[in-house]
Amino acid sequence: MKDLRFITKILHTKYLREDSHGSLHMPVYDNVTFEFKTAEDLELAFQGKKPSHMYSRISNPTIEHFEQRIKSVTGAVGVLALSSGMAAISNTFLTIAKAQDNIITSKHLFGNTYSLFEYTLRDWGLETRYTDLTKPDQVARLIDHKTKAIFLETITNPQLEVADIKALSEIAKAKNILLIADTTLTPPYLFSAREFGVDIETLSSTKWISGGATSVGGLIIDHGLYDWKQNEKLRRDVNKYGPFTFMTRLRREVYRNIGACMSPHNAYLQSLGLETLALRLDQACVNTLKIAGFLKESSHVSSVNYPGLRDSIYYEIAGKQFGEKSGALLTFDLTSKNQCFKFMNKLQLIRRATNLHDNKTLIIHPASTIFCEYDDKLKQEMGVRDTMLRLAVGIEDSRDLITDIQQALEG
Numbered sequence: 001m002k003d004l005r006f007i008t009k010i011l012h013t014k015y016l017r018e019d020s021h022g023s024l025h026m027p028v029y030d031n032v033t034f035e036f037k038t039a040e041d042l043e044l045a046f047q048g049k050k051p052s053h054m055y056s057r058i059s060n061p062t063i064e065h066f067e068q069r070i071k072s073v074t075g076a077v078g079v080l081a082l083s084s085g086m087a088a089i090s091n092t093f094l095t096i097a098k099a100q101d102n103i104i105t106s107k108h109l110f111g112n113t114y115s116l117f118e119y120t121l122r123d124w125g126l127e128t129r130y131t132d133l134t135k136p137d138q139v140a141r142l143i144d145h146k147t148k149a150i151f152l153e154t155i156t157n158p159q160l161e162v163a164d165i166k167a168l169s170e171i172a173k174a175k176n177i178l179l180i181a182d183t184t185l186t187p188p189y190l191f192s193a194r195e196f197g198v199d200i201e202t203l204s205s206t207k208w209i210s211g212g213a214t215s216v217g218g219l220i221i222d223h224g225l226y227d228w229k230q231n232e233k234l235r236r237d238v239n240k241y242g243p244f245t246f247m248t249r250l251r252r253e254v255y256r257n258i259g260a261c262m263s264p265h266n267a268y269l270q271s272l273g274l275e276t277l278a279l280r281l282d283q284a285c286v287n288t289l290k291i292a293g294f295l296k297e298s299s300h301v302s303s304v305n306y307p308g309l310r311d312s313i314y315y316e317i318a319g320k321q322f323g324e325k326s327g328a329l330l331t332f333d334l335t336s337k338n339q340c341f342k343f344m345n346k347l348q349l350i351r352r353a354t355n356l357h358d359n360k361t362l363i364i365h366p367a368s369t370i371f372c373e374y375d376d377k378l379k380q381e382m383g384v385r386d387t388m389l390r391l392a393v394g395i396e397d398s399r400d401l402i403t404d405i406q407q408a409l410e411g
């Protein structure tokens with residue numbers, strides 16, 4: 001059958017090789033190495049002339065099936081699963097850039113990603129230039145002959161800012177640089193990155209995909225839109241690998257050498273998570289809109305930030321890019337840090353924990369936790385306020401969540 005929808009495709013993605021027992025779940029190949037019949041076969045495998053699994057740091061059948069499922073729903077040229085979302089981001093930049101290059105992004109970023117750019121990669125000579133990605137003109141002005149990519153989060157965490165991705169893609173295209181998007185908050189199903197001109201998608205599959213925070217993982221998705229001849233570092237491989245240049249260099253060099261591979265067990269869990277992604281995401285997004293509406297009406301709350309609210313400045317652009325669902329993360333402000341802590345401590349159902357897109361609803365005070373290593377001035381630039389709480393909404397019955405929030409606000 002042709003033209004299957006997301007959830008059907010995920011459930012029925014074929015194995016690359018038939019399972020000898022007809023197992024309806026890809027088994028967990030929890031092994032390190034694979035044997036070959038002859039020395040010649042081993043040689044061919046190492047030369048890349050006969051694709052086969054050799055060693056599980058490089059590839060493994062359970063991980064490959066997880067990657068195939070993502071490939072089937074995105075139509076991507078290549079998909080790579082890694083040990084975490086941070087591994088996906090760092091491996092991507094280590095592949096496309098080198099010392100003295102620069103990239104353009106915003107300070108409105110996930111805290112660890114900012115730290116990766118500002119400390120880890122800067123020490124190795126990669127410069128990061130920060131701007132306001134919601135103002136495409138400013139982005140264009142920062143690009144020079146050493147710029148390799150524009151990097152954005154489709155909905156930034158925790159500012160919940162939404163940039164115009166098509167506008168950024170047009171700038172990147174005109175300058176022959178990459179548009180790389182962290183789609184952790186809007187994974188495939190919610191957002192079709194390819195349609196909006198995103199060249200490379202990185203995401204933390206720890207969040208939506210894992211299915212209830214069972215395991216840490218990350219994905220790199222190459223949508224096949226970029227001409228790799230335009231990238232100085234990868235240019236020399238293009239004649240050999242064509243559209244697979246980036247993925248080949250990753251798998252045969254950077255990903256292999258860095259060693260941040262996903263474990264087969266995590267690939268199994270995340271593959272199961274994918275089967276229910278659409279159902280969970282639908283429920284959590286509906287819940288979030290209801291809770292945002294409730295918070296907006298509450299006299300205890302000074303402001304609510306959710307791109308799905310009609311009065312959000314990102315409402316229109318979020319609608320264009322993500323349709324009716326604006327994700328399941330919202331922030332709201334109380335009058336002080338003290339009030340935030342008091343509220344958090346009164347919650348009976350909602351859990352105090354640092355994660356997003358668990359099945360359970362989680363709350364955190366970002367300024368004192370995820371962003372605690374940054375000084376006040378930087379926190380302000382990053383849009384992280386002392387009065388702000390972040391709620392990552394789960395799939396519980398929204399009425400129970402609202403009851404819990406109400407008693408904690410009023411109690």
Ligand SMILES: *Cc1c(COP(=O)(O)O)cnc(C)c1O
Binds near residue numbers: 205216
């Ligand atoms: C959590 C997160 C990451 C990092 O993912 P890990 O799987 O924890 O390494 C990156 N980007 C965003 C937007 C995130 O929320």
